[in-house]
Amino acid sequence: MRFASTRNPSLQVDFREAVLTGLAPDGGLYHPIEQPDLRSLFLGLNPEAPFVDTAAVVIERLFGDSFGADTDSVVRRAFPFSPALVPLGDQIDILELFHGPSCAFKDFGASFLASAMEAFLAGTGDRAVILTATSGDTGSAVAQAFHNRPNIEVVLLYPSGRVSRLQEQQLTTVGDNVTALEVAGSFDDCQRLVKEAFVDSELRSSVRLTSANSINLGRLLPQALYYIYAFALLRARMISEFYFCVPSGNFGNLTAGILAWSWGLPVSGFIAATNVNDVVPDYLRTGTYSPRASIQTVANAMDVGDPSNFERMLAIFDADHAALSTLVSGVVATDDQIRATMRQVYEDKGLFIDPHTAAGVFGAQSFLAEEGAGDATIVTLATAHPAKFVEVVEEACGATPPLPEALAAALQRQKHSVPIAAESTAFKQYLLKHYGSHD
Ligand SMILES: *Cc1c(COP(=O)(O)O)cnc(C)c1O
Numbered sequence: 001m002r003f004a005s006t007r008n009p010s011l012q013v014d015f016r017e018a019v020l021t022g023l024a025p026d027g028g029l030y031h032p033i034e035q036p037d038l039r040s041l042f043l044g045l046n047p048e049a050p051f052v053d054t055a056a057v058v059i060e061r062l063f064g065d066s067f068g069a070d071t072d073s074v075v076r077r078a079f080p081f082s083p084a085l086v087p088l089g090d091q092i093d094i095l096e097l098f099h100g101p102s103c104a105f106k107d108f109g110a111s112f113l114a115s116a117m118e119a120f121l122a123g124t125g126d127r128a129v130i131l132t133a134t135s136g137d138t139g140s141a142v143a144q145a146f147h148n149r150p151n152i153e154v155v156l157l158y159p160s161g162r163v164s165r166l167q168e169q170q171l172t173t174v175g176d177n178v179t180a181l182e183v184a185g186s187f188d189d190c191q192r193l194v195k196e197a198f199v200d201s202e203l204r205s206s207v208r209l210t211s212a213n214s215i216n217l218g219r220l221l222p223q224a225l226y227y228i229y230a231f232a233l234l235r236a237r238m239i240s241e242f243y244f245c246v247p248s249g250n251f252g253n254l255t256a257g258i259l260a261w262s263w264g265l266p267v268s269g270f271i272a273a274t275n276v277n278d279v280v281p282d283y284l285r286t287g288t289y290s291p292r293a294s295i296q297t298v299a300n301a302m303d304v305g306d307p308s309n310f311e312r313m314l315a316i317f318d319a320d321h322a323a324l325s326t327l328v329s330g331v332v333a334t335d336d337q338i339r340a341t342m343r344q345v346y347e348d349k350g351l352f353i354d355p356h357t358a359a360g361v362f363g364a365q366s367f368l369a370e371e372g373a374g375d376a377t378i379v380t381l382a383t384a385h386p387a388k389f390v391e392v393v394e395e396a397c398g399a400t401p402p403l404p405e406a407l408a409a410a411l412q413r414q415k416h417s418v419p420i421a422a423e424s425t426a427f428k429q430y431l432l433k434h435y436g437s438h439d
Pocket of ligand 1 (some may be wrong): 104105106137138189216247248250251252253254301302357358383384
């Protein structure tokens with residue numbers, strides 16, 4: 001596979017270069033030039049196979065040429081954990097993506113990216129500095145995935161006071177090669193600082209910057225794997241008509257699903273479920289994209305006012321609004337609707353779901369009620385473990401979700417963060433001082 005910048009089709013790179021640089025030098029996102037046809041591979045998947053085996057088959061086909069003989073070990077190092085498909089009833093299934101080390105779906109992308117980078121950097125003598133803006137969950141997944149990987153430094157930027165205590169503990173207690181910068185600003189500010197650093201030529205010439213945000217293809221593409229895995233499981237249950245409902249913020253997760261569709265996955269459509277940060281549902285309805293400042297909600301990992309992967313979604317469809325809005329429907333959930341859904345699922349099914357997943361379940365229910373999806377199954381992606389958002393879940397359900405071991409341990413450790421202003425000059429100075437080369 002070859003990739004080009006969304007802003008300039010002649011800026012082309014291979015997978016290795018796309019992974020190691022993150023963003024294209026013109027500020028665009030790398031995007032596959034051609035979509036492979038994997039339909040027959042999908043139809044031939046063994047539904048009994050563990051996730052990692054299915055992942056290995058697909059990655060071999062997509063990137064076997066980049067990793068060569070290492071392909072299988074890159075995949076096995078990345079995925080010691082798996083998704084689980086759990087029927088919720090009423091035509092809704094939950095694809096649980098929170099069984100990795102940080103208890104959120106971002107573990108899939110981050111862990112594959114770390115594994116891929118380790119393979120690409122091995123023996124080169126190069127050191128990469130990974131910049132990641134996080135509204136909470138990205139940072140903890142990246143911190144866990146890259147902790148103590150050789151030749152890699154990690155700098156996380158998170159909005160001060162806008163992540164939960166547990167998220168903050170997960171971000172700020174890893175240490176070693178992982179540094180957490182506590183930014184006096186919003187997530188959009190963090191994201192802007194990272195984007196500005198990437199296009200700063202002075203910085204780029206003295207620090208090998210790369211990104212682990214969902215703008216990095218090495219994180220984005222492996223997220224397609226669990227859509228493919230879910231398809232194999234559904235097919236074994238004789239379910240031929242299904243949709244994916246994706247709780248969305250920066251739209252990396254949904255974009256990965258759309259890529260799987262473009263490679264031949266026979267999905268009927270997607271539901272983009274957002275909180276009140278609804279610029280994409282708005283675009284799907286009206287054809288006009290109006291980015292705006294983000295609004296704080298109870299599903300804070302989706303508080304994004306200008307999603308960076310929107311550019312990629314448009315690129316897949318050559319900016320054809322009619323085609324995109326035929327495949328993808330938008331549903332918006334208010335905080336009250338998110339809380340009511342958490343409560344309803346807990347009372348009806350005895351199951352705790354986190355606020356982001358609740359936005360998805362709300363989206364699936366609304367879609368079934370309004371669009372008349374026949375007897376199709378809606379697979380809703382469960383993006384985080386409910387214990388990650390314990391305050392919100394507790395308030396909505398009147399009961400406390402059990403805390404997984406990994407999260408309990410993070411709460412016990414000492415916080416270390418570096419406070420920084422939301423200004424690119426301050427950020428640049430920090431990077432040059434700590435990671436600048438002397439040659
Ligand atoms: C990041 C995140 C999302 C949004 O995913 P995108 O790929 O940014 O759209 C949803 N839920 C949770 C729990 C997240 O951490």
